[in-house]
Amino acid sequence: MEIFNITTQSNIRTDFAITLLMHFLIDRKNFNKINLKLILVTGKTHEFLFLPETAAGDITQHVFNNWPPEWEDEAVDNSSKLRLIYQGRFLQNESILSSMRLPAGKTTVMHLVARENIPEPSSQGKVQGKTDEGGCCTIL
Template sequence: MGSRKIPSDKINLKLILVSGKTKEFLFNPSTSAAEIAHNVFDNWPDDWGSCPVDKGEVLRLIYHGRFLHGNVTLGALNLPVGRTTVMHLVPREHLPEPASQDDPKQKKSGSRNCCSCTCCSIV
């Protein structure tokens, strides 16, 4: 990580691409996931190669295995200021639906959606 001094009022995000390349960015706790994606898109690091997307809206952050919705802020995630937090950055047009075993749609229809198919139980 080197000798980079992190300001006590900022969050240092270490972003990791699928390729394994990393880069660190400083943000305020009030910065949203959508703002981070736009900032990274607008300041795409040269050593990452060409940007895989045409617009920042397609870049998604993953934290602790979950996609972050655009309006969630770093502060809402309780990330420590003055420290480094690691997140993954991936190009993805749509966020996956939240997984829930109490999904009322599944209970009503008796069907389950997995991957891109619909599986139905026939009685």
């Protein structure tokens, strides 16, 4: 009877070790991916995993193709209407996640909005050139 007890305990330990190893391998597989938590204007959220070399346009296409059931009321008819906002700026479709230095294995929050057109990239940092046009006052 004692041998059976030892074998049973050993099997339980082995099963536990296998379960831990499986969880470790799954976590490790996703370790190099970026977890994006997307927030809609309504406040609803959903998380997606992406490789660092994924472009913003590919993300919106993936989200459109895998639209979460809990977002049914906010569905759009075309992926090109979806726009990502990160740190207050619209991402261009060509923007790559790794270029934003997002931490792999961590969760990054972005907003997802439906919008037909997006503004051109900001000209922040550019100095306005002088023109020959007058301002609000005329000097005589």
